[in-house]
Amino acid sequence: MKLLGIDIGGTKTAVCAGDETGRLFASQRMATPQDADTYRRNLLIACRRTAEEAGWRLGDVGAVGISAPGPLSVQDGLLLAPPNNPGFANLPIVRIVQEGVNVPVYFNNDANAAALAEWRFGAFRGTPDLVYLTFSTGMGGGVITNGRLVQGKTDSAGEFGHMVLDPSGPSCGCGLRGCWESFVGGRMVSEQVKGRIRREAIRTQIVAEAGGDVEAISMRAITEAYRKGDPLAVEVWSEVLERLAQGIGIILMALDPQVILLGTMAIREADIVMPLLMERLPRYAWKWPLEKCRIAPASLGDRIGDLAGLAVALVGWESSEGRGSEKRRLSP
Numbered sequence: 001m002k003l004l005g006i007d008i009g010g011t012k013t014a015v016c017a018g019d020e021t022g023r024l025f026a027s028q029r030m031a032t033p034q035d036a037d038t039y040r041r042n043l044l045i046a047c048r049r050t051a052e053e054a055g056w057r058l059g060d061v062g063a064v065g066i067s068a069p070g071p072l073s074v075q076d077g078l079l080l081a082p083p084n085n086p087g088f089a090n091l092p093i094v095r096i097v098q099e100g101v102n103v104p105v106y107f108n109n110d111a112n113a114a115a116l117a118e119w120r121f122g123a124f125r126g127t128p129d130l131v132y133l134t135f136s137t138g139m140g141g142g143v144i145t146n147g148r149l150v151q152g153k154t155d156s157a158g159e160f161g162h163m164v165l166d167p168s169g170p171s172c173g174c175g176l177r178g179c180w181e182s183f184v185g186g187r188m189v190s191e192q193v194k195g196r197i198r199r200e201a202i203r204t205q206i207v208a209e210a211g212g213d214v215e216a217i218s219m220r221a222i223t224e225a226y227r228k229g230d231p232l233a234v235e236v237w238s239e240v241l242e243r244l245a246q247g248i249g250i251i252l253m254a255l256d257p258q259v260i261l262l263g264t265m266a267i268r269e270a271d272i273v274m275p276l277l278m279e280r281l282p283r284y285a286w287k288w289p290l291e292k293c294r295i296a297p298a299s300l301g302d303r304i305g306d307l308a309g310l311a312v313a314l315v316g317w318e319s320s321e322g323r324g325s326e327k328r329r330l331s332p
């Protein structure tokens with residue numbers, strides 16, 4: 001089946017052509033402009049060029065899947081308030097693509113789309129109960145239960161990053177305080193570390209790892225300094241891992257999944273994430289769900305963006321064709 005996947009990011013948008021097995025035939029990358037009209041035009045050109053590069057005509061495409069940052073409305077096909085693209089508020093992205101390409105278009109948030117990609121194309125494909133966690137600059141998630149993505153009434157299912165772990169914790173951009181993301185997301189953790197270094201005038205290897213510039217501190221600088229035994233980095237990283245275990249413990253007890261996959265940071269820093277996490281988890285979950293759950297770095301790595309769009313197209317098409325209930329339960 002010929003599928004197009006669109007992965008919308010704050011600064012870049014990727015369009016790819018692939019099939020139901022996750023094989024990729026062509027892809028195009030474009031900058032995501034701030035202006036919605038330019039975006040509409042460039043996106044449709046990229047769709048046409050990607051299809052051509054794969055040797056297809058646009059009309060041969062069976063379905064298009066779009067993965068985009070939330071908040072969004074899947075039912076209405078709208079980007080609601082993309083944090084990095086204020087000009088796209090309420091952009092009817094599904095209608096735009098549908099009018100330009102004239103085939104069925106499906107849509108979901110990037111974390112749900114990544115969960116679908118791991119479930120259809122990843123190392124644990126076909127596992128009926130799987131949770132995917134982005135663990136990157138933020139903490140997003142997607143839940144597959146009994147072979148179906150859990151969407152929720154307002155598309156908020158799987159927003160684990162905004163479970164409140166401590167109501168007196170740091171303020172989160174979402175309006176709550178002490179969200180899981182504020183303790184483990186790369187952006188908020190590095191902001192807190194910058195603030196602390198400035199306030200307390202701490203001398204730390206973290207600054208050296210950021211090229212001597214406090215403003216440039218990222219999670220990468222913290223993990224590099226941790227590897228060198230820097231005391232502040234050790235303290236910060238232990239707190240991140242403790243909170244990571246706390247959140248995953250809640251997910252284990254709430255959903256009892258077979259597989260929990262962790263994205264970006266767990267892939268890049270597996271050796272300083274996985275053992276420390278597994279050591280802490282027994283304090284946050286019963287041993288039965290914990291022992292039966294495979295907790296691992298996500299398997300698709302850099303291909304996740306392309307495959308996320310394809311998975312949204314594939315699963316959307318299967319569900320709407322009414323073949324979903326049977327097919328969704330099968331390993332691809």
Ligand SMILES: [Zn+2]
Nearest residue numbers: 162172174179
């Ligand atoms: Zn929040």
